Each structure stands twice: as structure tokens, then as C-alpha cells.
Amino acid sequence: MEIVLNIGIVLSIFLGILLFSKKDKVLTDNLLAAWLFVIGIHLTGYFLFHKGYWEMYPHLIGVTAPLPFLYGPFLYLYVLYSIKNNSHLRKVDYLHFLPALLSYFLMFHFFFFYSTKKKVQVYKGTIDDYNGTLASIMLVGFIISGITYTILAYIKLVKREKVVQESFSDTTRINLKWLRYTIIGIGLFFLVGTIVSILREVIGFQFPFNADILFYSIIVGFIVFTGYSGIRQQDLFANTSIQEIELVKTExxxxxxxxxxxxxxxxxxxxxxxxxxxxxxxxxxxxxxxxxxxxxxxxxxxxxxxxxxxxxxxxxxxxxxxxxxxxxxxxxxxxxxxxxxxxxxxxxxxxxxxxxxxxxxxxxxxxxxxxxxx
Known part of the structure; x- marks a missing residue:
């Protein structure tokens, strides 16, 4: 488990730095880099939890909890702007990040007004307060967000494929498959997370192993695949400018x-x-x-x-x-x-x-x- 997490943390940070520091980077480079940093921070948070640092340093409890709300928006915006010739996000695009921001706002009292002792009690479930309900609401929110954005991203990918075939006579250097696999991978992450959560939290099934390894391994696999695609396919780390054109085929x-x-x-x-x-x-x-x-x-x-x-x-x-x-x-x-x-x-x-x-x-x-x- 620790090896898987360490690989994911190192690779996500490394690839994020690589994308941020590249010359002539475009908006999709920045989006992917920011997403990789978020994944790296999320994996680091789980690593600290897995190693028992939450009990040693209770102020770390819940710091990374809202981050999964960012996975879907980053996936959707990356696919969206791979078919748009924009250099900056639109103001409306920032609304996609509101659920994560709202989650941090709702946890504000927990972060800054709970004592270390009370945080540990909440973490162990020995006291029952609004944080338990909030955690359940956030879990349902993660599932809905993940499934919704995966579907929206796939719809945008289909549109991108049409744009490519309406614009280019050769698509060898315009990679589409890796993006399709990325969408499937993130969808699988939320699907497995949903199944594990229902079995563990609703039905009360006790896994004979640490079930968290299932969806965290998918995330690490996504990072490894992204790195592989970046080396093998120039288009992931290079500017492929595709302008939207009218895509209609009937009278x-x-x-x-x-x-x-x-x-x-x-x-x-x-x-x-x-x-x-x-x-x-x-x-x-x-x-x-x-x-x-x-x-x-x-x-x-x-x-x-x-x-x-x-x-x-x-x-x-x-x-x-x-x-x-x-x-x-x-x-x-x-x-x-x-x-x-x-x-x-x-x-x-x-x-x-x-x-x-x-x-x-x-x-x-x-x-x-x-x-x-x-």
C-alpha cells in the first residue's frame, strides 16, 4: 500500500512541475498540472492517515477530505478546453469548484474551533455531531459529482473526435485514445468508490483487506498512464490547437x-x-x-x-x-x-x-x- 501511494505522490508532483515549467504551455497544460498537484496532495493526505499521523497530529484530520470534489471538474474542463482555442478559463467555469469550496466552508468550525482531543473523538466516531452527517452528505456528493462529470466529459470527447475528423486529414499526432482511457479510469475510480462505500457504510460489510487500496490504486494507475502518454504521445505535453467548427450533417x-x-x-x-x-x-x-x-x-x-x-x-x-x-x-x-x-x-x-x-x-x-x- 505504501509503495503504491509513494509512487503516486512522486509521479503526480513530478508531472505537475513538468507541465507548469514547459515552454509554450497552453490552458490544458495548466489544468492538467493543477489536477495532478491536487491528486498528489490527496494521496499525501491518505498516506499520512494510513501511517497513523492523524492521531499524532489531529489538526491534519479532514484537511484533504473535499479534494475529490475537484476530480470531476478538472476532468471535464480539460476535455472541454481541448476543443476550444481559449487561453483562460471563463468566469462561469469557476462555479465547478464551488462544491469543494463549500465543503471547506462547512468544515471551517471543525478545523479552527475543535480541540485536538475532540477532533480525534470525531475521527474515531466516539462522539456524534454534525460532522458525521456532513461526511455522509459529502460522500454522496462525491459519487454524484464523479458520475455526472464523467458522463459530461465523455460527451465532450465525442464532440472533440468530430472536430478532429472535420478539421484534419491525419490524426496520428492528435491523441484521442488516451483521453478516452482517462475518462474511463476516473469513472472507474468513482464506480469502485461507490461500490465500496455502499458495501462498507450502508450494508456494513467488512472487507478482509484494506478496501481503500482499490480506488487509490486506480488513481495511481491513472497517474502512471498519464506519464506514459506524456512520453509516448507528444500531444499531451505539446500544443495541439483545434478550433471548433460547425459540425452538422443533415439538411x-x-x-x-x-x-x-x-x-x-x-x-x-x-x-x-x-x-x-x-x-x-x-x-x-x-x-x-x-x-x-x-x-x-x-x-x-x-x-x-x-x-x-x-x-x-x-x-x-x-x-x-x-x-x-x-x-x-x-x-x-x-x-x-x-x-x-x-x-x-x-x-x-x-x-x-x-x-x-x-x-x-x-x-x-x-x-x-x-x-x-x-
């Missing part, structure tokens, strides 16, 4: 668009001509902003045209051309490997190429080429 959703039908048809014709003649899809880092600039239109209007006329998002639209380019290259340059022809067709990684090809052709590249020979 009814476009009814308020300023783009007229004649103008949309013209943009579509020019787009197809550009893709055929200039082959901009050969640029593996092509973005919708660059393509819109070539067509002298806005990214929103171009996104609308692609969605309405081609019935796909920007990512799939570009990769469709790359797949056709690959097929032509593979037939004309059979002496080259499949991956070499894929790179020459605008793809930037083997995994992206294989996934895109199978999605469009329903078979693997080698299977498709074999079928052409038969």
Missing part, C-alpha cells in the same frame, strides 16, 4: 446556414476540380483550413459542402482520394512495398492507412490488390 441542421445552394454547388464543383487536378490530399498534414483557403471560402462552409454533397466528414473525404491514389500507385509501382505506396499517396502512418483502406473498401489492401489480379 435540416443546415437550414440556418448563410450558404446559398448555388454557392454551395459552386464550392463543391471547385473542390472536386481541385482534388483532381492539384491533388492536395498528397499532403499528409492537410487541414480543412488549408483546403478552404485554396478555395477562397470559410472552413464552416467547406465542412457543410463536404457533409451535404459527399455525405462524409473531411477526414474520410480526403482519405477516400488517398485510397484511390494508393490503388493506382500499387498497380503502376508493384516493385514498391504497400507501405511505400501508401506514403506516396498521402498517408502518414501504417495504422491510419490500413484502417482507412478497410473502412472504404471493406477489405485489407493486400486482399483488394489480390482480387484485382484474379
Amino acid at each position: 435540416s441542421e443546415y437550414k440556418n446556414s448563410s450558404l446559398k445552394k448555388d454557392d454551395a454547388t459552386k464550392i463543391h464543383d471547385e473542390l472536386l476540380e481541385l482534388m483532381k487536378e492539384d491533388k492536395p490530399y498528397l499532403n499528409p498534414k492537410l487541414t480543412i483550413s488549408e483546403l478552404a483557403q485554396d478555395l477562397s471560402t470559410s472552413t464552416n462552409h467547406l465542412s457543410q459542402v463536404i457533409n451535404q454533397y459527399e455525405k462524409v466528414n473531411f477526414y474520410d473525404f480526403v482519405n477516400k482520394y488517398r485510397v484511390e491514389e494508393f490503388i493506382e500507385n500499387a498497380q503502376n509501382n508493384s516493385e514498391f512495398s504497400l507501405l511505400a505506396n501508401a506514403y506516396d499517396s498521402g498517408f502518414n502512418s501504417k495504422s491510419t492507412f490500413n484502417t482507412a483502406f478497410k473502412k472504404i473498401k471493406s477489405v485489407t489492401p493486400s486482399q483488394y490488390l489480390s482480387s484485382l489480379k484474379s
Whole structure:
């Protein structure tokens, strides 16, 4: 138990310092760094409790109790601002931290007016006062907060995925999976905490081991995973600026668009001509902003045209051309490997190429080429 806690404390503080000290950091860096510091302080508080320091130094009792109220807001705000090009939090965002602040306010009398002896009695449950009720209310609040923010964060992640696929033709350097796993991990933390709390506090079940190790191990695992992602994926510790664009795909959703039908048809014709003649899809880092600039239109209007006329998002639209380019290259340059022809067709990684090809052709590249020979 102590080893797990020590690893979590050291890593959370180290990664927090790393993020705060990095050059050209963005808002999401600061949010993640602050979250890691909060986790580090929370784990330190539990470590002191586990080692028996609360009885030795009663003024430490309950100091970190409200911190779990911050987990959900930090998760939600991190995901939210990964799809917004903002440099500062909005004033309304600070409301997410009110439950934690309110908890400290309600515990103010306990912190500053209880004697050390009385604090120990409250801690051991030998006296019954409002703090027992407050602790129960806070526990229910943790559960509700955690589940609610996990769901909200996941909804925002789905939106972020749509933004990425409407904006970029290659998502290799834009990591989404680690964020999905982070949301699942925090959700698992609150789920396990809920189950353990119900079994222990409501039903009265006595675990044959220290059940706290279950959800604290999840938190430490989250910290380790965050560190691993930071080393393996540049995007966690580097600025990936993604601006929100209009994400709508049906005629009814476009009814308020300023783009007229004649103008949309013209943009579509020019787009197809550009893709055929200039082959901009050969640029593996092509973005919708660059393509819109070539067509002298806005990214929103171009996104609308692609969605309405081609019935796909920007990512799939570009990769469709790359797949056709690959097929032509593979037939004309059979002496080259499949991956070499894929790179020459605008793809930037083997995994992206294989996934895109199978999605469009329903078979693997080698299977498709074999079928052409038969």
C-alpha cells in the first residue's frame, strides 16, 4: 500500500512541475498540472492517515477530505478546453469548484474551533455531531459529482473526435485514445468508490483487506498512464490547437446556414476540380483550413459542402482520394512495398492507412490488390 501511494505522490508532483515549467504551455497544460498537484496532495493526505499521523497530529484530520470534489471538474474542463482555442478559463467555469469550496466552508468550525482531543473523538466516531452527517452528505456528493462529470466529459470527447475528423486529414499526432482511457479510469475510480462505500457504510460489510487500496490504486494507475502518454504521445505535453467548427450533417441542421445552394454547388464543383487536378490530399498534414483557403471560402462552409454533397466528414473525404491514389500507385509501382505506396499517396502512418483502406473498401489492401489480379 505504501509503495503504491509513494509512487503516486512522486509521479503526480513530478508531472505537475513538468507541465507548469514547459515552454509554450497552453490552458490544458495548466489544468492538467493543477489536477495532478491536487491528486498528489490527496494521496499525501491518505498516506499520512494510513501511517497513523492523524492521531499524532489531529489538526491534519479532514484537511484533504473535499479534494475529490475537484476530480470531476478538472476532468471535464480539460476535455472541454481541448476543443476550444481559449487561453483562460471563463468566469462561469469557476462555479465547478464551488462544491469543494463549500465543503471547506462547512468544515471551517471543525478545523479552527475543535480541540485536538475532540477532533480525534470525531475521527474515531466516539462522539456524534454534525460532522458525521456532513461526511455522509459529502460522500454522496462525491459519487454524484464523479458520475455526472464523467458522463459530461465523455460527451465532450465525442464532440472533440468530430472536430478532429472535420478539421484534419491525419490524426496520428492528435491523441484521442488516451483521453478516452482517462475518462474511463476516473469513472472507474468513482464506480469502485461507490461500490465500496455502499458495501462498507450502508450494508456494513467488512472487507478482509484494506478496501481503500482499490480506488487509490486506480488513481495511481491513472497517474502512471498519464506519464506514459506524456512520453509516448507528444500531444499531451505539446500544443495541439483545434478550433471548433460547425459540425452538422443533415439538411435540416443546415437550414440556418448563410450558404446559398448555388454557392454551395459552386464550392463543391471547385473542390472536386481541385482534388483532381492539384491533388492536395498528397499532403499528409492537410487541414480543412488549408483546403478552404485554396478555395477562397470559410472552413464552416467547406465542412457543410463536404457533409451535404459527399455525405462524409473531411477526414474520410480526403482519405477516400488517398485510397484511390494508393490503388493506382500499387498497380503502376508493384516493385514498391504497400507501405511505400501508401506514403506516396498521402498517408502518414501504417495504422491510419490500413484502417482507412478497410473502412472504404471493406477489405485489407493486400486482399483488394489480390482480387484485382484474379
